[in-house]
Amino acid sequence: MSNPTSPSRRALVAAAGLGAAALAVHQVTRRAPSETEVRAATLRLLGQVLPEGRAFDVQLWDGTVLPPCRTPARARLVLNTSQALGRMLRLPLDLALGEGYLRGDFEIEGDIGAVAGLADDFDLTLSPGVVATLAQDVQTLRRHSGGAPAPVTATLEGPQHSRERDRQAITYHYDVSNDFYKLWLDRRMVYSCAYFPTGQETLDEAQEAKLEYICRKLRLKPGERLLDIGCGWGGLAIYAAQQYGVQVLGVTLSEAQLHEARARVQAAGLDGQVTLELRDYRDVLSGDTEAFDKIASIGMAEHVGRRNMPTYFRAAYAALKPGGLMLNHAIADGIGQARVPMWLQSGNFARKYVFPDGELLPVWETLKHASEALFEVRDVENLREHYALTVGHWSANLETHQEEALAALGEQRFRLWRLYLGACVFYFQKGHLSLFQSLLAKPDADRCAHLPLSREDLYL
Structure with missing residues (x-):
């Protein structure tokens, strides 16, 4: 039996909550959120999910900067638009994040490796109430993100590895x-x-x-x-x-x-x-x-x-x-x-x-x-x-x-x-x-x- 307090267990619990929120977006139709609501949802979400030991800061589209936990910062993650984070909140996240970078939804200034370590440092212990709030924030950001063009990739034909x-x-x-x-x-x-x-x-x-x-x-x-x-x-x-x-x-x-x-x-x-x-x-x-x-x-x-x-x-x-x-x-x-x-x-x-x-x-x-x-x-x-x-x-x-x-x-x-x-x-x-x-x-x-x-x- 796995340890319910282990980092991997806590991360999976958090994943389940946020994943359910992402899926719920397709079932809920509400008015388009305002820029003020989007900014507030972004700050709440980042405040909860960003790893405590990160060596990068985050800059929002309006110039707001969330400082790193370790200084000096080795990198800066810049959200170029208010739609960026909502587009990044798709599963699996590594694919969503990579495609967002290719589109130019966000920039990474400095050491890319400092941001690439985000998955390693992701360790959440969230109460049901916090998960519910984050679920609402995810819905808000996803509704605001709109459609996003898929980056160009290889077009391969025929059986795989023929x-x-x-x-x-x-x-x-x-x-x-x-x-x-x-x-x-x-x-x-x-x-x-x-x-x-x-x-x-x-x-x-x-x-x-x-x-x-x-x-x-x-x-x-x-x-x-x-x-x-x-x-x-x-x-x-x-x-x-x-x-x-x-x-x-x-x-x-x-x-x-x-x-x-x-x-x-x-x-x-x-x-x-x-x-x-x-x-x-x-x-x-x-x-x-x-x-x-x-x-x-x-x-x-x-x-x-x-x-x-x-x-x-x-x-x-x-x-x-x-x-x-x-x-x-x-x-x-x-x-x-x-x-x-x-x-x-x-x-x-x-x-x-x-x-x-x-x-x-x-x-x-x-x-x-x-x-x-x-x-x-x-x-x-x-x-x-x-x-x-x-x-x-x-x-x-x-x-x-x-x-x-x-x-x-x-x-x-x-x-x-x-x-x-x-x-x-x-x-x-x-x-x-x-x-x-x-x-x-x-x-x-x-x-x-x-x-x-x-x-x-x-x-x-």
Whole structure:
């Protein structure tokens, strides 16, 4: 039996009351509230629901400021109109809040992560009388909010995670503009978690350290064949070929990435050593392609989907020679996710606007699918703090290049990326998201994985 006084229990009780109020709006018809009534309802509601330890202040449309509980404020939430809060009070709240920001209903000045933590700090113990008052305030604000246009999102056709639909989803996210990604990624354009051995590295240094770390974990040797699933703009393929003398086949579904990556391979003089193709992960052994000594899948598994995970690992296993290794590097649901009420954090916003059809699995489930495909799990490392640092660099770079980004994307798409990157810093810091590197082996006929007895070689 759950503890009725626990934070999660109290939050759910409050959610039930406020949720019932939101549903009641559709059943009640009253006169339009006045601006005075809307302002009073806004102040009462915010006074009750804003977390006590917040590090941001709130500015109303008329200039009124509700101060933070911790000073100095790290951010300011600005309600641009009196309709804004009513539009934000829809379920699930993470989707309503995200869409409100894309529309420009409100602004976040300063540290987006300070506001992104609102769900974590939400802990209400409300009496029935207070719930009843808040229910009336929610109704008042919702009646005043009026209709709101839905932001533009991806339009995908076909069965989820079919080849064609996966291509559409990848195109939506990655084919935005190579020049846009160049504004905030490192010089190699590596769009995945970097590695900060000391925490003081620049983004370029940390991404190079990550590429080196991957190559060491795979124990690459000259002359080996490496398959890079989801090769992006070619950063790993080029580095592994240059530094370890391997032959590389990189595959991607993004035509924009492929064009840029091939130009980078040619500029590096690696045409005969690195081959990049527009190819689905399910077809890595199509044609005359031989099996590979090693496989890297860096930041790609998030697009596969739970249903197709068995197919993904079976395809990788079939593409790997006996005695070979695979490194699977992917974002996963973190331990912090479970304690955030689903009415606040559905995850629908990211799946709808950032990574269409993307699915994050807990690491245990990913490893289960790998094991069922006959992989032997040899090493698992959580690098979530490194991803918090990585996204912090990306977010800061995007802020620095705001004008260029706006010109490349337009207002709504820029706001999407600003919100996404800024919030992810917080999510990785607090454990809502994690990043796991899992080293998988395909033992040979003698059940040998050809790995040293210690991990000491990774840190030389």
